[in-house]
Amino acid sequence: MLIVLFAVAVAAAWWFTTRAKQSAIGDTITVYYAKADGTTLVPWQVSLNPARGERGDAALDRRSTIFYAATQCVAGPPPGTQAVRFPAGTHVLAVDVQGSTADVDISKDVASSAEGGFAESAEFKALVWTLTQPKFGIDSVKVKIAGARVATLPGGHLGLDEPLSRSSF
Amino acid sequence: MNRFRVRVFSLIALFFACAVGARAQDAPPNVWFQGTRLIFDHAVASQGELMVSTRDAGMRRFLDRLAATVSYQPQQRYVVITAADRRTVVFTLGDQSYTAGGVRAQAPVAPLADGDDAVLPFYALARALYVEPVATPSEIVLQPRIGALDVRTEGGRTTVTVRAAMPLVTTTNAESSERVQLSFAGLGSSLAPAGRAPGTAVDSIGVAVAGSTKVPITTITIQGARGATHRVLASGSPDAYTVVFESARGSVAVNAPPTPPPLAGWTPPPAGAAPGYPQTATTQPAPATAAPLIVAGRATVTGLAIEPAADDALAVRVTLSGAASYAWHRLNDNRWYVDFQNTTLTGPGRDEHPSFGAVQSVRVRQTGSSDAPAVRIAFSTTGQQRIDLAPSESGLVITVSTATTTDVARTGTGRTGGAAVVASAASPDPNASPSDTGGGTSPGWKFGANNGSKIIVLDPGHGGADPGTQHYGLVEKVLTLDIAQRLKTLLVAQGWTVRMTRETDVDPVSAENIAKMRADGKANPDDRAYLQTRCDVANNAGARLFISIHVNSAPIESARGTTVYWYKPQDAPFAQAIEKNVIPLAGTQDDGTRHENFYVVRHTSMPAVLIETAFATNPGDVALLRQPSFLQNVAQGIANGVKAYAGSPSANALSQQQ
Numbered sequence: 001m002l003i004v005l006f007a008v009a010v011a012a013a014w015w016f017t018t019r020a021k022q023s024a025i026g027d028t029i030t031v032y033y034a035k036a037d038g039t040t041l042v043p044w045q046v047s048l049n050p051a052r053g054e055r056g057d058a059a060l061d062r063r064s065t066i067f068y069a070a071t072q073c074v075a076g077p078p079p080g081t082q083a084v085r086f087p088a089g090t091h092v093l094a095v096d097v098q099g100s101t102a103d104v105d106i107s108k109d110v111a112s113s114a115e116g117g118f119a120e121s122a123e124f125k126a127l128v129w130t131l132t133q134p135k136f137g138i139d140s141v142k143v144k145i146a147g148a149r150v151a152t153l154p155g156g157h158l159g160l161d162e163p164l165s166r167s168s169f
Numbered sequence: 170m171n172r173f174r175v176r177v178f179s180l181i182a183l184f185f186a187c188a189v190g191a192r193a194q195d196a197p198p199n200v201w202f203q204g205t206r207l208i209f210d211h212a213v214a215s216q217g218e219l220m221v222s223t224r225d226a227g228m229r230r231f232l233d234r235l236a237a238t239v240s241y242q243p244q245q246r247y248v249v250i251t252a253a254d255r256r257t258v259v260f261t262l263g264d265q266s267y268t269a270g271g272v273r274a275q276a277p278v279a280p281l282a283d284g285d286d287a288v289l290p291f292y293a294l295a296r297a298l299y300v301e302p303v304a305t306p307s308e309i310v311l312q313p314r315i316g317a318l319d320v321r322t323e324g325g326r327t328t329v330t331v332r333a334a335m336p337l338v339t340t341t342n343a344e345s346s347e348r349v350q351l352s353f354a355g356l357g358s359s360l361a362p363a364g365r366a367p368g369t370a371v372d373s374i375g376v377a378v379a380g381s382t383k384v385p386i387t388t389i390t391i392q393g394a395r396g397a398t399h400r401v402l403a404s405g406s407p408d409a410y411t412v413v414f415e416s417a418r419g420s421v422a423v424n425a426p427p428t429p430p431p432l433a434g435w436t437p438p439p440a441g442a443a444p445g446y447p448q449t450a451t452t453q454p455a456p457a458t459a460a461p462l463i464v465a466g467r468a469t470v471t472g473l474a475i476e477p478a479a480d481d482a483l484a485v486r487v488t489l490s491g492a493a494s495y496a497w498h499r500l501n502d503n504r505w506y507v508d509f510q511n512t513t514l515t516g517p518g519r520d521e522h523p524s525f526g527a528v529q530s531v532r533v534r535q536t537g538s539s540d541a542p543a544v545r546i547a548f549s550t551t552g553q554q555r556i557d558l559a560p561s562e563s564g565l566v567i568t569v570s571t572a573t574t575t576d577v578a579r580t581g582t583g584r585t586g587g588a589a590v591v592a593s594a595a596s597p598d599p600n601a602s603p604s605d606t607g608g609g610t611s612p613g614w615k616f617g618a619n620n621g622s623k624i625i626v627l628d629p630g631h632g633g634a635d636p637g638t639q640h641y642g643l644v645e646k647v648l649t650l651d652i653a654q655r656l657k658t659l660l661v662a663q664g665w666t667v668r669m670t671r672e673t674d675v676d677p678v679s680a681e682n683i684a685k686m687r688a689d690g691k692a693n694p695d696d697r698a699y700l701q702t703r704c705d706v707a708n709n710a711g712a713r714l715f716i717s718i719h720v721n722s723a724p725i726e727s728a729r730g731t732t733v734y735w736y737k738p739q740d741a742p743f744a745q746a747i748e749k750n751v752i753p754l755a756g757t758q759d760d761g762t763r764h765e766n767f768y769v770v771r772h773t774s775m776p777a778v779l780i781e782t783a784f785a786t787n788p789g790d791v792a793l794l795r796q797p798s799f800l801q802n803v804a805q806g807i808a809n810g811v812k813a814y815a816g817s818p819s820a821n822a823l824s825q826q827q
Contacts, residue, residue, distance in 0.1 A: 036725045039763060047268070064246035071240045071249040072257060078270065079254040079332065079409065080319060084724060091238035091251050107238070116638050116722035117734060117781050121765050152700055152768045156635060157719070157779070159700075159768035168766035 029065060031072045032129040033083040034122035041129055042083075046072050066136055067095040070104055073130040084122035087112045093147070101163060102131050102138045108146040110153070117157040124158055125169040132166055140165045199308035200227070201383065202300075207231060207311070211283075212291070218277045219291040223248070228291065231311070235298055235334055241287045248280060248287045250294060254332060254408050258297040260289055269297035299334035301357060303382050310382050315358040318374065318389070325416040327370040328402070329391055336407035347393040349412060357385035370397045370416035468493035468512040470544050472564075473519065473533060474738030477745055477762075481526040482570045485546065486738075489564040489585060496582045497558065505556055506547035507567065513542045521742065526571045527551045560585035623818040624666045625811065626707035628769060629653035630719035630779075633676030638722035640785040643794055645720040646674060651797075652718050652782065655804035660811065664818045668710055670703040677702045704772040714743065714815060715777035716807060717769045720794065722786045729787035730758030734779040736770040743776040746814035751806030755799065757783050757790065776814075780807065 027048055032041040048065060070092045076085040089109035096103040104127070128141045140163035144150070151161045197214055200207040207230060211222035221228045223239050232239065236253035250258040256270035260280040267276055276293035292302045299316030302309050313334040321328045331337065333356055340352040360376045375390040393399055396417025401410075468491035478484040489512070497507040519533040530549045537543035548556070548569060555574040558581075559566040565585045629649040631637030637645025650671070657667045671677045678699045707715040721732065731751055735744040744762040752759045770777045782803050783790035793799040 036727060037760075038723065038728060046271070060244070060246060063244065067240075067242060067245050068247045068249065068259070071247070071251070075249075075251045075257045076255050079256060079406070080321075080330065082725070085255065087724075088253070089236065089238060092240045092249075094242045115724075116784070116786075117719060117765070117767060117779065118721045118723045118728060118732070118784070121734075121763070121767075156631060156637070156700060157767050159766050159771050161768070162766075162771075164766060169764060 029069050029072075029135075030130070030133050031069060031077075032126045033073070033077045033081070033085075034126045036082050036084065038084050038118045038122040039125070041126055042077075044077060062136070063095070063097050066097055066102055066131060066138065067092070069130050069133075069136070070095050070102075070127065073127050074106065084119055084126075086110060086123050087115070097138070100137055100139045101142060102136075102140075103142040103144065104131070105144040105147055110145060111155075115153075115155045117155075120153050120155050120158040121169070124153075124164060128164045128166060128168065200302075200311060201308050202231060202311040203234060203313075211286075211288075216277045218293065220278055220281075220288050221291040222283050222286045222288050224286045228289075231295070235300070237298055243282070243285050248289060250298070252298050252334075254406055258294060260287070260294075262287065267293065267297075299332070301359065303357075305382060312357045312382060312385060313355060315353060315356050315360060315376075315387055315389075318360055318376075320369070320371070320374070322369040325370055327414045327416075328411060329371065329374065329414070330409055330411045331389060332409050334408070337410050339410055341401065343399070346398045347395065349391050349393075349399055351389045351391070351410065351412070353387045353389070354380075355384060356387050357382075358387040370394050370414040467491060467542075468509065470509065470512060470514050470533075470564075473546075475521055475531060476738055476741045477526075478568055480571065482568050483526045483528045483742070485531060485567040485569075487546065487564045487567070492584065494582065494584050495565065496580065497556075498580045499553070499556075499578070503550050503552060503554075504547060505550065505554075506545055507558075507565075508536070509544045509546075510537075511541065512544045514544050521739075526569065527554045528569050558583060622711050622713040622775075623664070624668060624710050624712040625660055625714045625716065626668045626670065626710060626712045627653045627656060627660075628670040628703045628706075628715065628717035630717060631676070632671050632674055635676050638720060638785050640722060641788075641791045643720070643785045643791060645722075645785065648720050648782075648785075648794060648800065649718045650674065652800050652804050652807075655801055656716070656718070656807050659804055659808035663808065663812060665811075666818075668706060668712070670706045677706075700768040701772060703769055707773050707775060707777070712775050713818070714811065715769070715773045715775055716747075716811075717767075717777070717779040718807075719779060719781045721781035721784045723784060724786075726786055726788070729784045729790045730760040731755060731783060732760040732781045733762045734765045734767050734770060734781065735762060735777070736764065736766060737777070739776050740770055740778055743810075743814050744778045747778055747780060747807055747810035750810035750813055751780070751782075751803060754802040754806040754809070755782070755793070756802075757793065 028045045029048065030043045031046050032043050034041055046069075048068065074086050074090055074092050077083050087109055089107070089112065091107050091109070093105040093107055095105070110123075124143070131141050132138050142163045143160045145153075145160075149160075152159055197209050197212045197219060200209070200219075207227040209219075209221055209225050209227035211225040212227070213220050223241055232250070238251050240249040240251070241247075246262055248260040248262070250260075252258065258267065258269045260267045260276075262282050263279050265276050265279045267274055267280075274293070274297070276290035278290050280287055280289045282288075295302055295311055299314050301312045301314050303312050304310075315331055315333045317330075317332040319328075319330040319332065321330070331351065331353070333353065335356070337356070338354050340354070342350040342352070344350060358376055358378050370393055372392045372394050375392075377388045377390075378385055379388070380386040391399070391412060391414070393414040394416050397414045398417075399412055399414045402413055468489050470487060471490050472486070472488035474486045474488075476484050476486065487509075489509070491512075493509045493512045495507050495509045497505065499505050514533065514535045518535065519531075521531040527550045528548055529551060532545075532547045532549075534545050534547075535542065536545045546567070548554075550569060552573045553575075555570040555572050555576075557568045557570070559568070560583050565583075629646070629652070631646040631649060633646075635646065637649070639645065650673075653669060657669065660667050683699055703717070704715075721728075731748065733744040733748040733751075735741050741762065741764075748759065748762050751757075765779075767779050770779050783794055783799075785791060785794060
């Protein structure tokens with residue numbers, strides 16, 4: 001009985017995942033990170049996992065891809081690449097997409113060290129540029145810290161009271 | 170959407186049917202990790218895999234030990250685990266294929282949604298985090314391993330980096346300058362020994378594992394080339410250990426490539442194929458999102474931004490609603506002006522003394538009669554400067570070069586506008602400042618003008634419960650107040666009235682602002698940085714200028730120098746003047762001025778800057794910050810910048826009367 005049920009589940013999953021068509025977003029996304037100078041952004045290409053594209057639900061596809069892009073940006077480039085990185089342990093809790101605005105909830109680890117304007121600027125410039133890449137259809141990014149709205153980052157420089165956009169930097 | 174949900178939920182239902190049935194027969198095995206049993210409360214064994222929920226206590230404990238985090242949100246397709254070394258492991262719900270550090274792999278069972286949580290193939294996840302499940306007759310031992318050995322050769326120098334799941338406890342035995350032996354207690358390894366890579370400073374790397382399954386010891390022996398020397402490099406991560414070998418030939422042997430070659434040798438991910446690795450890629454320019462707004466009748470100047478442009482030129486962007494004809498005139502005494510006919514100004518006149526490039530002053534006035542109004546923009550320059558006009562649908566950009574011209578033309582005309590473009594287009598180049606790209610940021614007319622006020626507001630950054638950055642025994646809030654007090658004395662001597670947002674070690678916060686921001690949903694009780702109060706001091710005083718003083722810090726030790734941040738277009742020339750005057754006196758590296766959404770420069774209504782004087786994380790800058798003479802020089806540099814930008818207050822008051 002158990003084996004049959006599982007076989008059905010696996011078959012359903014297989015059927016489900018193979019019904020893929022080409023995504024409007026494509027198989028790769030661009031993620032930016034800030035170089036050691038704190039302002040120069042470097043783009044890198046990240047494959048979507050798996051690179052099967054859309055499953056017939058454009059909204060889910062877009063929402064998931066934007067969420068994925070945010071997690072990759074906050075994790076930063078591969079180890080060994082010199083970059084201005086978010087503080088250790090910082091991760092994305094949630095990303096809500098409303099029209100052309102992405103609302104990103106970041107874990108409180110982002111406040112774990114009182115950072116200078118240099119790091120705040122570098123980290124969030126990379127995040128905003130990543131989320132506002134043209135194919136996402138996002139032009140502004142709101143930020144929450146551990147679910148709460150804040151006027152500034154705890155470091156006390158970057159304003160988070162208004163949505164950020166590429167022209168914020 | 171609905172079809173997808175239905176399928177997901179049907180899968181979940183199936184899974185739980187299995188899970189319930191499985192508990193009796195197929196209970197999770199005993200799993201041993203780091204000296205104790207891992208107790209799973211939401212897990213089921215299946216097809217040789219252990220399926221565990223992200224809310225499971227054992228899963229949580231395992232990830233905490235590895236300093237790894239989970240990002241998952243219901244109604245999302247992906248589950249992203251970030252390892253301590255910043256590699257990501259990405260699972261897709263309903264798909265056996267996953268990626269670890271950009272490398273694709275297959276799990277025996279696909280992850281599934283489980284309400285607000287996700288159920289993941291645990292062994293696959295553990296392996297991706299460099300922890301190998303080793304089966305013994307009685308249990309599964311989760312053995313942390315050395316997961317990667319990166320070997321990177323650049324010129325005559327070979328860098329060997331060992332990466333593991335856990336912070337590395339190392340015993341180093343340097344047998345000679347050519348040979349080193351590293352022992353890692355508690356870590357196993359499945360790495361193969363490697364032979365010599367041609368052209369490197371390392372001849373061989375040997376890997377040996379001893380000890381027991383539960384307490385393994387891995388020894389890595391690196392044999393350098395003949396005559397090579399080695400040293401251990403400080404690593405940014407406790408999970409990585411780096412040794413550098415330099416060949417005796419040194420740089421002679423080298424055909425040094427300009428950039429490090431891709432990782433080679435013993436790491437699993439081949440750099441070119443790994444999707445998670447940086448590749449050279451060009452950025453697609455963002456399409457302009459301009460929304461035309463047609464205004465009939467008389468033209469109006471709705472915005473005017475004065476910004477530095479390339480080669481020390483000064484650009485004045487005039488935004489017009491409606492179409493207007495203009496005529497420009499060059500006078501013999503280094504003055505130049507342009508009149509917009511049948512045009513009105515939405516704000517008062519404006520006087521700027523940018524002290525930038527060749528421009529001494531910019532003056533904006535409403536002229537003409539009520540029947541035939543005109544707006545005049547006049548420049549006073551150091552010589553017969555080349556001035557370029559670029560009309561557009563949104564208005565006119567006037568660029569005053571530092572180069573002089575021999576053009577004999579004394580007058581010219583043109584036409585501009587027809588549609589006012591609300592310019593907030595994204596800059597196509599992430600590394601260009603808005604002034605380079607023309608992505609205007611001014612929401613409209615800003616009173617950057619000389620308002621005749623003699624008041625300057627100084628804002629010593631942080632204070633009270635908020636110490637700011639703290640490194641090498643330096644405390645930012647103390648340094649910023651020190652510099653501000655020195656600056657106050659200098660500015661008072663120049664004739665300014667100086668107000669401070671704080672005179673002591675307090676965090677200036679008004680109860681009214683806290684209440685307002687909480688009501689607006691823009692703050693919460695933990696949000697201690699209510700910077701609005703600092704802005705209010707300047708806005709309510711009608712100050713002429715606002716200067717916020719800070720000390721910088723960075724996660725990278727090499728970052729150093731002085732940066733002046735600005736946000737509003739009218740801040741830019743002021744920021745330039747401060748930077749230009751502080752650098753020679755302070756002796757710090759010139760990091761330039763930067764456009765940035767910093768709260769205090771954004772929410773102040775006058776030209777405002779935030780100066781990050783030096784880095785408390787760079788040893789060179791720290792040595793400077795410890796010297797009172799440096800703090801005095803910074804203050805003097807800022808005071809000189811104020812004078813260069815705004816003159817002295819008495820002179821301003823005089824010019825206002827004229």
